[in-house]
Amino acid sequence: MNRFLGHMTNRIDAKGRVSVPAQFRLIVQSAGHTELYALRSLHLPALDVGGPELLTRFDKKLESADPFAETADDMSFYLHADGGFLKLDADGRITVTDFLREHTGISTDVTFAGANTHFQIWQPDQFEAHRARVRARLAEKRRLETS
Amino acid sequence: MNRFLGHMTNRIDAKGRVSVPAQFRLIVQSAGHTELYALRSLHLPALDVGGPELLTRFDKKLESADPFAETADDMSFYLHADGGFLKLDADGRITVTDFLREHTGISTDVTFAGANTHFQIWQPDQFEAHRARVRARLAEKRRLETS
DNA sequence: TGGGGCACTATGGGCGTCAATGGGACTAGA
């Protein structure tokens, strides 16, 4: 199964490292990659993470867009300046840099959440809160539709 | 991975020098260059920087254009008069000249921002402001499209 | 079927290397 599924929380050690769940790691590593591409989400305090091909996928979308539109400039700036590579060490850990902390509020623990084609990095409480909000919205929507 | 990605801020020392991030330096140096070509961005208080081949790349684009068109003249003038070379010292640093300071407002710190095929040099606050603006524009656009 | 051992993950830590930064000395031009 090469989809990112489920969520789990790991602790950051004294040197600022955290293990990427083996389940997620395997998907990336089996594609021959030793680094991850991470992008600060636009509307959530989380990062979207995947193998380097995630960036390639975004780039391709950019190329097909109108290169004169201001949006294309914005998009390129966002993808390349607000995203970065995370190196996996020999034990499958990444170091949690300020690049991650500032956007997510992460301090001592990290929640990894599957999102099918990629996964997300969250501060655990933020993740819980978001999960609760999503559930509430879906329940509300269902209630409206069936009444 | 030989693309310019992510952003980081370095301090200018008492002699007006600043380290180019190793990550970016490696890309240029592995192509055998010890100089950088920098061009003042048209729309932004930043400079577009890359190896000398960046100028070549722009030149090529020019050659394919109509040499009698006024815009080609303008373009050529712009590339050569508003651009310059930055020498990398043995430790991978550049000296921050007035050429850089005037256009960017840089004083004590420099932010380097990846832009895929090249990178940019910013005054840190300006960079943050631009980053926030870009994110806001993209988020707004997304909001309109999905509603 | 129950127990022992194997495999593997998450986590901790040692240590050498390298990047970022600071500063001295030498050179050349004004």
Added chain:
DNA sequence: TCTAGTCCCATTGACGCCCATAGTGCCCCA
């Protein structure tokens, strides 16, 4: 002679690479 630009070296803190250990699930075999 003074100033600006080079070249070189020192320091320190971060990071990569390596190995160790504890906890856990799984498999295999008696």
